[in-house]
Amino acid sequence: MHALNLDAMHAPEFSEYVNTAPAVVAAGEFVVGIEFNSREAVIASVKEYTIRRGVDYRVYESEPTTFYAKCVQYGTSCHWLIRYCWAIRRYNGSHTCTRSTISQDHAKLDSDTIAEAIKPLVEADPSIKVKFVIAEVQLKFNYTISYRKAWLAKQKAVEKIFGGWESSYEALPTWFEAMVAKEPSAADETMREFDMRYQRLCERGEAYKQWLDRIPRQQYALAYDGGHCWGHMKTNLVECINGALKGACNLPVTAFVKATFYRLNALFTRKRSEVEARISAGQLFSEYATQKIMSNQRSAGIHRQRPYCRIRIQAHTRSNARGPSMSLQSYLDARHNDRYMCLCQAEPQLNL
Ligand SMILES: [Zn+2]
Structure with missing residues (x-):
């Protein structure tokens, strides 16, 4: 990469x-x-x-x-x-006139002038709130402009920095074509990998092939799902990369797509290095997961669980731990939020 x-x-x-x-x-x-x-x-x-x-x-x-x-x-x-x-x-030298009326705004303080003045702010944070634009103008020019003028100035500043809103839609297909032309192997590679694995399955027997062929390919193969990530919890995925996407909203569409692409590329490149370093150090899971597993292993030593109703997913949990308000041996058979909770507050289920 x-x-x-x-x-x-x-x-x-x-x-x-x-x-x-x-x-x-x-x-x-x-x-x-x-x-x-x-x-x-x-x-x-x-x-x-x-x-x-x-x-x-x-x-x-x-x-x-x-x-x-x-x-x-x-x-x-x-x-x-x-x-x-x-x-x-x-x-002819300085003005000798005086301001006739005290106004909160100035006729020459138009949205173009404000856009030029707030460009560094918008470049640093394209999602900057309009109230901060108003505050910046107040600080620089000592005038309180309207919300509408500040919003318009911000839109113009974004356009000056990242390109026009309308022309951005026209530029996007060209950018996509350029990216595909640059990395044509990415899509082909996924297809080749699918074909290879599909052939291996077919070699195991006709029954496997018939079973798999009954499932639409777009439901289980990335090579055929058209990028829709069938069955994935997309909201959760987006939450995981929220930090990378922060500040990329409120941009013309091409700048938005570019920012998302470059930031995610940088994020996954960094994550790959971190994972490779962990694997070469002999770790199987992340630092956080390893600590959780060890902590659960320690507490699991004092619990014994015996399922007694598989239909209702209920079980007896026996604990030898002594808590502030429990006897030496406690029993709990309630299921709550998919977790088996013991009276000693331990959570046998690993939540990562
Ligand atoms: Zn004058």
């Missing part, structure tokens, strides 16, 4: 083209002549500047290489304006 790099699935494919953070403005104000690496970067900087100061601007020109905006109170109480064309060409 190949070692898989879990971080690689999130690595940008063309890192040299990824926008860097907006250029820092000197002393909290923009400076004429300062260059930004893109028009989007200058707009992001102007937005953040505006939100932090609680002011607002109106856009007068927005072309692929230019951006021109003025304060909403330009000409009355303020002369703030900014003009960008490859670099900042004109800037």
